[in-house]
Structure formats: C-alpha cells, structure tokens
Amino acid sequence: MQRSKALTEADRLMTICNSCRYCEGLCAVFPAMEMRRAFSGGDLNYLANLCHACGACYFDCQFSPPHEFNVRVPSVLARVRHESYADYAWPPALAPLFKRNGLAIALISAVSIAAFILGFVAFNDPTALFERRQGPGSFYALMPHDTMALLFGAAFLWAIVAFVKGARAFWTDIGAQQSTLAEPRPFLRAVRDAASLRYLDGGGVGCYNEDERPDDNRRFYHHLTFWGFMLCFASTSVATFYHYLLHREAPYPLWDLPVVLGTFGGLGLVIGPLGLYAAKRKREPAMVDAGSRGMDAAFLAMLVLTGATGLALLVLRDTSAMGLLLALHLGAVFALFITLPYGKFVHGLYRFLALVRYAKERLTAAAQSPSK
Amino acid sequence: MNAESAIAGHALAYDVVVVGGGNAALCAAIAARRAGASVIVLEAASKFYRGGNTRHTRNMRCAHDAATATLSGPYTEDEFWDDLLRVTEGETNEQLARMMIRESKDMLDWIAEQGVRFQPSLGGTLSLGRTNSFFLGGGRAMLNALYLTAERLGVDVLYDAEVIALDIRDDRFQAATVQQPDGRIRVRGEALIAASGGFESNIDKLVEGWGEIARNFLIRGTPNNRGTVLDMLLAAGVDSIGDPTQCHAVAIDARAPKYDGGIITRLDCVVFGIVVNNKCERFYDEGEDAWPKRYAIWGRLVATQPDQIAYIIFDAKSANLFMPSLYPPIKAGSIGELAATLGLDPEKLTETVKQFNASVRDGDFNPDILDDCHTENLTPPKSHWARRIDTGPYYAYPVRPGITFTYFGVRVDHEARLTMKAGGPAANMYAAGEIMAGNVLGRGYAAGIGMTIGSVFGRIAGHGAARHAAQ
Numbered sequence: 143m144q145r146s147k148a149l150t151e152a153d154r155l156m157t158i159c160n161s162c163r164y165c166e167g168l169c170a171v172f173p174a175m176e177m178r179r180a181f182s183g184g185d186l187n188y189l190a191n192l193c194h195a196c197g198a199c200y201f202d203c204q205f206s207p208p209h210e211f212n213v214r215v216p217s218v219l220a221r222v223r224h225e226s227y228a229d230y231a232w233p234p235a236l237a238p239l240f241k242r243n244g245l246a247i248a249l250i251s252a253v254s255i256a257a258f259i260l261g262f263v264a265f266n267d268p269t270a271l272f273e274r275r276q277g278p279g280s281f282y283a284l285m286p287h288d289t290m291a292l293l294f295g296a297a298f299l300w301a302i303v304a305f306v307k308g309a310r311a312f313w314t315d316i317g318a319q320q321s322t323l324a325e326p327r328p329f330l331r332a333v334r335d336a337a338s339l340r341y342l343d344g345g346g347v348g349c350y351n352e353d354e355r356p357d358d359n360r361r362f363y364h365h366l367t368f369w370g371f372m373l374c375f376a377s378t379s380v381a382t383f384y385h386y387l388l389h390r391e392a393p394y395p396l397w398d399l400p401v402v403l404g405t406f407g408g409l410g411l412v413i414g415p416l417g418l419y420a421a422k423r424k425r426e427p428a429m430v431d432a433g434s435r436g437m438d439a440a441f442l443a444m445l446v447l448t449g450a451t452g453l454a455l456l457v458l459r460d461t462s463a464m465g466l467l468l469a470l471h472l473g474a475v476f477a478l479f480i481t482l483p484y485g486k487f488v489h490g491l492y493r494f495l496a497l498v499r500y501a502k503e504r505l506t507a508a509a510q511s512p513s514k
Numbered sequence: 515m516n517a518e519s520a521i522a523g524h525a526l527a528y529d530v531v532v533v534g535g536g537n538a539a540l541c542a543a544i545a546a547r548r549a550g551a552s553v554i555v556l557e558a559a560s561k562f563y564r565g566g567n568t569r570h571t572r573n574m575r576c577a578h579d580a581a582t583a584t585l586s587g588p589y590t591e592d593e594f595w596d597d598l599l600r601v602t603e604g605e606t607n608e609q610l611a612r613m614m615i616r617e618s619k620d621m622l623d624w625i626a627e628q629g630v631r632f633q634p635s636l637g638g639t640l641s642l643g644r645t646n647s648f649f650l651g652g653g654r655a656m657l658n659a660l661y662l663t664a665e666r667l668g669v670d671v672l673y674d675a676e677v678i679a680l681d682i683r684d685d686r687f688q689a690a691t692v693q694q695p696d697g698r699i700r701v702r703g704e705a706l707i708a709a710s711g712g713f714e715s716n717i718d719k720l721v722e723g724w725g726e727i728a729r730n731f732l733i734r735g736t737p738n739n740r741g742t743v744l745d746m747l748l749a750a751g752v753d754s755i756g757d758p759t760q761c762h763a764v765a766i767d768a769r770a771p772k773y774d775g776g777i778i779t780r781l782d783c784v785v786f787g788i789v790v791n792n793k794c795e796r797f798y799d800e801g802e803d804a805w806p807k808r809y810a811i812w813g814r815l816v817a818t819q820p821d822q823i824a825y826i827i828f829d830a831k832s833a834n835l836f837m838p839s840l841y842p843p844i845k846a847g848s849i850g851e852l853a854a855t856l857g858l859d860p861e862k863l864t865e866t867v868k869q870f871n872a873s874v875r876d877g878d879f880n881p882d883i884l885d886d887c888h889t890e891n892l893t894p895p896k897s898h899w900a901r902r903i904d905t906g907p908y909y910a911y912p913v914r915p916g917i918t919f920t921y922f923g924v925r926v927d928h929e930a931r932l933t934m935k936a937g938g939p940a941a942n943m944y945a946a947g948e949i950m951a952g953n954v955l956g957r958g959y960a961a962g963i964g965m966t967i968g969s970v971f972g973r974i975a976g977h978g979a980a981r982h983a984a985q
Binding site: 164203211347 | 562570572631633634649650651652653654658661774776777778837838839840
C-alpha cells in the first residue's frame with residue numbers, strides 16, 4: 143500500500159531518532175521506538191498516538207530545524223495521528239469529516255442548535271420559548287424528559303458503537319494482541335499514566351510550548367478540561383439516577399450533587415479549553431501540524447460552548463432566557479455527542495489504547511531481560 | 515554590574531568575558547557569575563546552533579564512590595586515572611588529570627544544581643552505565659538548562675558574536691573585538707576565559723597537521739570550531755600543548771554531511787564483519803576487543819588508508835545485531851555484486867572474503883563477551899566474533915574518518931590559567947574545554963571525557979577569573 147507523505151516522513155524521523163536515542167528518557171514514544179528496527183504503518187500510528195505532544199524532544203533535538211536533518215517529531219506525529227483518526231473512523235463513509243474537521247463540526251453544531259430552537263417552538267406554543275418557568279420539571283415543559291433521554295441516549299449509543307469499532311481498527315492496525323486488553327496490569331498502568339498525563343511533563347520539568355523554557359500550563363489546562371468533562375458526565379449520570387430511581391426532577395437546588403458537579407465541571411470545561419487554546423496560539427510553529435488546527439480548535443470550542451451554555455443555564459434558569467439557553471445547551475451537547483467519534487475527542491481513546499499497549503510491551507521486555 | 519545600558523553605546527565592560535558557548539563556556543560563566551562577577555558570553559553561533567559540540571554530546575564521565583539513581587556502581591578516582599592512563603598511553607599531565615578526576619566527583623551534583631538532569635545509560639550503551647552520567651534529553655537539553663540558569667543568574671549572552679581579535683598586552687587580556695551581524699563591538703574585561711572549542715572544522719588547519727588527506731575527513735560536530743581564538747592566543751605568546759594530529763576520530767558513514775552529522779552517522783558494526791580498504795584488503799583486527807573499547811581507533815585507521823575510505827562488509831546473520839544508524843546499508847545478492855555497487859574490484863573482494871571465510875574457526879558466537887570465534891593463519895587476524903560471511907543478502911557501509919574534537923591547544927595550569935611560552939602564567943587569561951583538552955588528553959579517548967574536561971576546567975576557570983576580577 144502506498145504510504146502517505148506523513149507516514150513516510152514519520153518513518154524517516156523514527157529512523158533518525160532510533161540511531162540517536164538521546165530522547166529515550168523523555169516519554170513513552172522513544173522507548174517504544176527502540177523496541178523496533180523498522181517501522182510499519184501500524185507501528186508509526188502506534189507511536190504517533192502514544193505521543194502527547196509535550197514538545198521536549200523538539201527543543202532537546204540537535205537536528206531540529208534549521209538543521210538539515212529537519213527533525214520535527216511533534217508536528218509530524220501530530221499529522222500521522224490526525225490521518226490515523228480518519229483511517230479508524232466508523233462508519234468509513236464518515237471518515238471525510240476529519241478532512242475539514244473545523245468546518246464540519248461548526249456546521250453540525252449550528253444545525254443541532256437550530257434544530258433544538260426550532261423544535262422547542264414547533265412542539266410548543268411559539269411564545270413558550272421565552273416563558274418564565276421555575277421549579278422541578280420546568281425544563282421538561284419544553285422537551286419531555288423521555289424524549290430528551292431517548293434522543294441523547296441514542297446519540298451516546300451511536301458514539302459508543304463508533305468508539306468500539308474505531309478501537310478495534312486501531313488495535314488491529316498496530317498489531318496488538320486481543321488478549322492484552324483483558325490483562326489488568328497494563329490496563330491499570332495505562333489508567334494511571336493517562337489520568338496523571340504522565341507523558342505531558344517533558345520528562346519531568348513540564349511540557350514545552352513556545353520555546354526551550356518548560357512550563358506546566360498545558361498539563362494543568364488539560365487536567366481542567368478532562369476532569370471538567372468527567373464531572374459534567376458524572377453530573378448528568380447522577381441526574382439520570384435521580385430522575386428514574388428517586389423520581390426527582392431537574393432543575394435541582396444549587397447545593398444538590400448534579401448542580402455542584404456540573405458547576406465545577408462546567409468551569410473546568412470553560413477555563414481548561416481556553417487555556418489550551420491560548421497555549422496553542424503561542425506554540426512554536428514548527429511543532430504545530432497546520433492541518434490539525436481546525437480540528438483542535440473545533441473540539442476546544444465545542445467544549446467551551448457546552449460548559450458555558452450549561453453555566454449560563456444554571457445562572458439564568460429562573461428567568462425568561464431559560465428556554466433559549468436550554469435549547470442552546472442541549473443543541474451544543476447533542477452536537478458534541480454525535481461528533482465525539484469524528485473529532486479531536488478520539489485522541490483520548492487511541493492514546494489510552496496506545497498506553498495500554500506500551501505498558502504491555504514494557505512488562506514483556508522487563509520479563510525477558512532481568513538485567514535492565 | 516550588568517552592562518545592558520552599555521550595549522547600545524558600543525563599549526561593553528564586564529568582569530569576565532567568556533569566548534564560546536558550549537559546556538565549558540557555560541560552566542565557566544555560571545561559576546564566575548555565582549562568585550559575584552559580571553559575565554558576558556560571546557557565542558559565535560546563532561541561538562539554535564549555540565553550544566558547539568556540546569549539542570552532540572550525551573554524557574560525562576565523573577568519578578563517584580557509590581552507585582547513584584542513574585549510575586550502576588562506583589567508579590573510583592583510581593579507576594578513572596587508570597582508564598585515562600591506558601587510553602592516553604601516558605600522554606597526559608598527571609597533576610592536572612588527577613585534579614580533574616578529583617573535581618569530577620563534585621561535578622555530578624554541581625551540574626545537576628545548574629538544572630541539568632541525568633538519566634540511566636541509553637539503550638545500546640549499557641557498557642557505560644557505571645562510569646558515565648547521561649543527560650536526560652541529550653546535549654542540547656543540557657545546554658538549554660545551562661543557558662536558562664546562566665540567564666536567570668544575570669549572565670549576558672550574545673549570539674552571532676564571533677570574536678575576531680583579542681587585545682592582549684603584556685600577557686594581559688584587555689578587550690575582545692566582536693563581529694556581529696550589524697557591526698563590530700569591543701568588549702572589555704578584567705579577565706578572559708577562552709572556551710571556544712578546537713579547530714577541527716577548519717580543514718586548512720587540519721591539513722597543516724595531517725597533510726592533504728585531511729580534506730577527506732568528515733567533521734561530526736559544529737562547523738564553527740575553526741580555532742581562530744586558539745590562533746590569536748598562540749600568536750599572543752601563549753604556550754601550546756599537544757600534537758595537531760591528535761583528536762577523537764571515529765569511523766562514520768561516508769555518506770554523512772561534511773559537518774554536524776552528529777551521533778546518528780556512527781556505525782557500531784565493525785566487530786560483526788570485516789573492514790576493507792578500496793583495494794579490497796583488510797587492514798586491522800576487527801575483533802580485537804569489545805566495540806566500546808575500540809571504536810575510537812577506527813577513525814585514525816581509516817585515515818591512513820588510500821583515499822581515506824573503507825568498507826564494513828557483513829552478511830544477513832549480523833544485520834540486526836547492532837544499533838541502527840541514519841543511512842541504510844548498501845545491499846546485494848552476492849559479494850561480487852556488492853563490490854560492483856561500491857565501485858570495488860568484484861574479484862578481489864570475493865577473494866578477500868573467501869580467504870577470510872576459509873580461516874574462520876567455529877566457536878560459540880556471543881556478541882556480549884570476547885567469544886572464541888576467531889581466524890587462524892590470517893593477517894591481520896580477527897580475534898573474536900569471526901563468522902563466515904556466507905549468508906546473503908550481503909551488506910556494506912562505506913566509512914570515513916569522522917573528527918569529533920581536536921587535542922592541540924593552549925597550555926594551562928591547575929587554576930585553568932593560560933601558561934605563557936616565555937614561562938609563568940598569564941595575568942588574567944583562562945581556558946576550558948576542547949581548546950585545552952590536550953593538557954589532559956594527549957591522545958586516545960574515553961567516552962564522556964571531553965565533557966568532564968569542559969565542566970571541571972570551566973568551573974575552575976570561572977572561579978579563578980571571578981577571583982581575579984574582584985582583586
């Protein structure tokens with residue numbers, strides 16, 4: 143099969159890096175590289191998804207530009223990563239969404255939000271959108287809970303199916319063993335490495351972004367984003383539990399768990415992505431894959447939109463703005479859900495799987511050579 | 515005294531002027547600044563290429579009495595001295611060398627305090643895991659850490675600042691003339707530290723020592739080590755030390771760029787095959803000793819062959835036994851075909867391989883020890899790891915001498931102060947690193963010792979210069 147330009151370039155770089163190995167202590171990519179001598183497309187996709195783009199190897203490299211060897215591991219692996227997302231997309235017919243991802247996500251979001259506004263109007267009295275409501279069940283006056291649950295449940299289920307299909311495609315492509323996924327040790331190691339963003343720390347001093355001065359900003363903002371997302375997810379899960387098992391209807395009081403979780407989560411989802419975006423704007427251009435800018439920005443924007451509309455809904459839920467904000471928030475969340483498998487979100491999935499594979503490879507290597 | 519304001523006024527004055535921007539220069543600058551002096555670093559290269567050959571290094575050899583988090587066992591001063599004595603065959607100054615080794619013990623902590631991070635030995639370098647401390651991220655990472663520390667301390671650094679003249683009167687440094695992209699400036703100083711590297715990038719200067727054959731040498735590191743500051747110091751009456759043909763030279767891939775190819779053009783496969791010159795003749799025992807102990811002799815060996823080129827020939831059995839390198843080996847289905855591809859005489863190479871194969875005595879091949887696979891009745895012999903070259907495809911790497919750094923330089927005393935030809939120390943001039951490496955390393959090479967020389971003498975020079983400036 144004809145290799146893409148990015149894969150060919152990644153192969154060239156890994157051949158250089160494997161002859162040098164100075165960066166071996168910085169992250170997982172280089173030790174994984176050293177376990178190989180030649181690099182198949184699957185190997186390169188594995189290494190690319192293992193890379194957290196901390197940037198240390200760029201500023202530590204004696205061969206980065208303007209050196210003639212032109213070694214730019216972070217940007218080249220970013221390109222390979224991006225292309226790999228399209229390769230693993232399910233259904234394959236939707237893979238082109240990764241081509242002009244920023245535009246695609248923006249259009250889908252706009253349509254989704256418009257649909258919710260129109261839906262609220264179409265299924266209710268046109269003035270219902272701006273009516274002031276209060277107390278339990280006020281949201282569901284605009285959209286019945288069961289309809290909401292069905293719609294979002296279906297979108298979420300779709301995303302799950304797409305993730306499973308994508309994960310299988312990735313796992314097969316990188317040549318990993320099916321059985322590894324059933325082993326607890328590599329899995330738990332990967333959970334720890336992912337949760338702590340172990341490899342976004344530049345080998346210990348923080349990641350690199352603008353220049354050779356490390357800082358830990360990107361890791362900090364990524365933690366805010368990730369844990370913000372998880373808190374929002376937890377908020378929704380608790381609310382679903384309340385609704386169906388405790389028969390308590392939203393909106394909930396400010397002190398109640400779904401609101402507390404959602405508030406902190408929402409703040410994380412707003413501040414985290416904004417911090418990441420600010421870092422991205424200042425990033426050393428040679429470390430950036432220009433073709434991924436749209437995808438990166440679109441995902442960050444979606445997260446901010448989700449968090450910000452959720453927070454606005456909380457603050458203004460007792461006013462006449464509630465109806466419109468609910469439509470906005472639900473439209474944003476729905477768009478986020480249905481585009482999860484077709485945007486930057488998948489980086490988490492493939493990177494986690496790459497970390498599982500890496501943990502397994504390390505365990506196997508350690509078992510084979512007790513000397514090191 | 516920080517001279518920010520003076521930069522615009524074209525007349526800079528500092529306590530200590532450091533010429534060069536590598537490990538030795540930065541250790542000197544940091545030590546002098548920490549001792550209270552105002553310091554400027556004059557780096558001829560651009561910011562990216564700053565640091566000379568330090569960019570390409572990866573470790574330093576320091577004595578230590580116990581294993582550390584990154585070193586697998588003790589390496590005593592005596593053992594270090596024995597190693598140095600062995601590789602230099604006595605071409606060293608015992609007093610200076612022993613002092614350097616003693617000081618190297620403290621260097622591990624000192625360097626770490628300047629922000630440099632260490633890691634266990636890299637993959638493929640297990641043999642250095644006890645003696646050598648590896649920089650996390652390599653030499654450029656080390657440099658970045660040193661520069662950040664120097665800048666934080668208030669050391670001024672000028673890039674693209676080549677020293678084109680030194681004003682030295684009565685063994686006393688007065689000022690340096692510096693060529694910058696936008697004009698010349700004069701930098702006065704109470705003391706000078708010359709840490710500007712060797713002269714290996716100046717091919718004409720190599721030719722003076724080696725003859726015309728030096729035109730076929732490749733330079734593994736910076737193109738900026740032209741020895742101009744060394745020449746200025748010698749012309750000002752500073753005493754020299756060392757032999758102009760002595761240097762750290764290894765055999766590297768002949769396809770490497772003329773300069774700055776760095777570590778990735780090295781080839782670790784000599785022990786697994788045979789090495790022939792362009793007359794298809796072998797010329798040295800490829801299996802004399804373990805590769806890490808012998809790799810540094812092959813640059814000189816190839817330098818003495820016709821046209822300064824040689825070819826490592828091996829077969830499929832050995833293709834994956836050594837560290838990969840930048841360029842793939844040249845491959846062919848038969849030895850004759852391989853010779854034709856290399857531009858060698860197919861019949862002669864086939865005959866050489868045939869003779870070699872016929873003299874191989876079977877043994878238990880083991881690349882990790884001095885095994886018993888050797889040749890009999892062959893000149894030169896191959897003492898270990900001799901296996902018949904009989905399994906296609908066949909491979910070859912063309913190799914040339916790759917000069918890493920030179921040893922001829924300025925003579926210094928135990929304070930890293932320059933010694934004048936007329937006798938006695940210079941008033942206020944010091945040197946550290948490659949420019950004075952020959953004081954300790956008259957010949958031969960031990961991995962990581964260049965960085966030891968740079969760091970140890972850099973710190974001593976920095977302290978000495980600061981002390982002098984304070985008087």
